[in-house]
Amino acid sequence: MSSVLAQPNEASASVVSFIEKELEATDLLIKICIVLIILFIVLFISFFITLMVARTTHRHRDHYEKSLKEKYELLLTGIIFNDEDDLETEEFLESKKRVISHFKKHYLHLRKNRAYLREHILLLHKNFAGTAADVLRKLYIELKLDKEAIRELNSPDWGIQANAVKELAQLGITAAAKKIKRRTQHENHTLRIEAQVASIILETKDRFSFLGKDKNVLTEWHQLNLSQVIDKLDAEDIPQFKQWFSSTNDSVVQFCIKMTLQFDQFESTNDLINLLKHPSQLVVGEAAKVLGEFGATDADVALLNVYRDAENWVKIRILNALGKCGTHEIIPFLQQQLLQNDIDIAFEAGKALRLFGNEGIDTLKANLSSPLYGVSNICQHLLDERI
């Protein structure tokens, strides 16, 4: 037995001694080359082994995720698409309980698996409404996935926090509202937007309080996100946006002006007229636009007063508004602007004149042969009935 075991050792010893002998007998350079070759061979073999192990692990993980995905699909579709009438039957509740405890025991002990299930629930919840959405929400809470998302709000990584906020808002977890509200003034832009959107959805009172505190600029994208979620609120939850017209944050004022238009808050007309004196052109331009859309005839004098010192883009908005809300008395003013050297302003003035019916059309006709650059072309274009 011992001689059998000794055989491989003897063989390897003889190989080593052979290599030693050969090395002793050769030049230094050749020795170095041999050592390098051996080193590369060893490196190549270890690299190959690492690659194979990584591939196998990857394949194994893919296979596991695939099977997990199939199981989750079965669980979710099976639970949410049962006949809605069967949802409360004892038989269904019992089988649901069994399935859930099976999942809890075999799959949900791993954080990775829970994260995967949360992703699935969220995706389905985004796509399906009604009873299906309610069932998904109940399942989410039953599996205590909401607790996990709430815990993630304490993560030092703002990306994880933002995702958790989004998820909690999507699934309507009101228990998280207070914690989320604290993030509505966060220095990170993405987390701040998500938290403000979530606050609007989850808070029952003071859901817009962040507007009074926000010192950061609300970008167009940010405003779009907020307006989309406000649009889904019940009418009684929509506030009077004029209460934030006095904010020191110009972008908040701009956003609130837009909201007065979106929700037809005509009672804010006088406050909008006052905003024409605002030092920010951003605010003046937005207020002028909304006054025009409201057809606020009381605003024409105020609009004319701010016209002279306004920036060009604001002048264009004012002319547009005057076309919609101005009285016939401003036709001479519009004609004067039509004859300006600025093509954009002349065109907007022409468009406004066109809105005044026959009197405006006559003014345009009278300027058809104007020698001023572009004016006759503008009038011709505006009088063309094919357009």
Add this chain to the structure above:
Amino acid sequence: MKVLIIEDEDLVRKALEFRLKKDGYDITTCRDGREGIVAIHAEKFDLVLTDLMLPYNNGLEVVAKLKEVQKTTPIIVLSNIGLENVVLDAFNLGADDYMTKPFSPKELSVRVKRLLNK
């Protein structure tokens, strides 16, 4: 009754398949617009259900192609986009119904049934 579902999101496609199979329909599924158009050319369906935002060929292209190949087959467009012009585009191309996500699966069942009974 044969129903074709074209939806790129795996889980949503499977969920729709599960629901409509439960209603007793024979379901074929495709994961993108190109696959959907190939299926429309290959087989006659009683109803098509398509998502709007699809890889390769979008839902509107699927609607146009379906109305070219199988004029009488009704098609329901499912989409996250509720913009007026997109909805109108879909109807102008021949869509028979348009549902904005999130939608109730029960409502979808009713709409499918209604179109198949017409």
